[in-house]
Amino acid sequence: SMELDEARIITSIKSYHELSKAVENRAKILSDNNFLNMSTLLISDKRPRVVSRMTSVMLTLTEREEDAALLKEAKAFRAAIGNASEHVFPPALIHNLLTLASRIQVSEGNKRKESRPVRRFVHHKSMQCSFIVSPLNEDIRMNIEKKCVTTKGVISVSVDNEKNIVQLRVTPTVSSQTVVNTLFDCGAEKVERLVKNEHGNEERWEMSREEISVPLLPTYIEEMDASKEGASVVPSGHIKSNGGWLSSITSMFW
Missing domain, CATH: 3.30.70.100 (Alpha-Beta Plaits)
Known part of the structure; x- marks a missing residue:
């Protein structure tokens, strides 16, 4: 059933979330095409719980600026975020989607000046x-x-x-x-x-x-x-x- 499918998806995403918290080299995950394709698919889902869980995973993976910069060229993924943010989702989810989108937008990777400290992203409630x-x-x-x-x-x-x-x-x-x-x-x-x-x-x-x-x-x-x-x-x-x-x-x- 659809509910069972959603439950299985949520369980899988939770596992990814635990992995993303534990892994120090998050760049390796974000550079994996299979992971990006799966993330794009789940962010494009219309079920709020699925999109919310996947967005939380991506927010964890992009806490460091240099990691967020890896998604600058991921056009399909960024387009999926944009489309999802225009969907009728709860405001808290829209907030997190916009946080993720803007985090990628302003991030700088290896081009960042050496004298400038590494940014760590933290978002405030609105x-x-x-x-x-x-x-x-x-x-x-x-x-x-x-x-x-x-x-x-x-x-x-x-x-x-x-x-x-x-x-x-x-x-x-x-x-x-x-x-x-x-x-x-x-x-x-x-x-x-x-x-x-x-x-x-x-x-x-x-x-x-x-x-x-x-x-x-x-x-x-x-x-x-x-x-x-x-x-x-x-x-x-x-x-x-x-x-x-x-x-x-x-x-x-x-």
């Missing part, structure tokens, strides 16, 4: 907040992009104009009310926060401009990933020398 904003015309969208990215703790902003959805990647210290107040300051008349409760069901918490003084909205571990695409805006403080959204994510994770 959360995704999704809001439906009404109205969301061009002026309000521009205001949101300008004001939200300068709000302390806001890492990036993504806007889906068709669905009127604003997505923010924020640090755990940012309160929902702070974000909601900022959205109202930008001209919104009504804001709905999309969340998943502890049972995995979608909930909407609606506020109007007249209700700004109400208590803080609830915070959930899992945030609703309601927007598939959107133009992303990142604060200038997060932009690395290479430029671009992917490389700028590094300041969030490491």
Whole structure:
């Protein structure tokens, strides 16, 4: 059955994970074509548990910068990470996929200057907040992009104009009310926060401009990933020398 197959796959991946933790020469594993082909296949799987387990293995194997650099030319594997990060997976898994992708993106192998110490990657937790904003015309969208990215703790902003959805990647210290107040300051008349409760069901918490003084909205571990695409805006403080959204994510994770 499919469940049994998944269980067997998970068991195998767990074994790989234990191996990856124990082996000092991780470059040997990452240079093995058979391992890379298997990793690409599993990262391309649509089952969250499978992808999550395999992503954890790869995060362990790429803790050292020179090891992560070995995957720079693994085009099929990197494409699989990109495709998976656009899938409707739990935010924590998306976070780890983006961590892996950006870790590979900014890594330097033998070209690294000898005077520069070896980097060891460590990623910090963040959360995704999704809001439906009404109205969301061009002026309000521009205001949101300008004001939200300068709000302390806001890492990036993504806007889906068709669905009127604003997505923010924020640090755990940012309160929902702070974000909601900022959205109202930008001209919104009504804001709905999309969340998943502890049972995995979608909930909407609606506020109007007249209700700004109400208590803080609830915070959930899992945030609703309601927007598939959107133009992303990142604060200038997060932009690395290479430029671009992917490389700028590094300041969030490491």
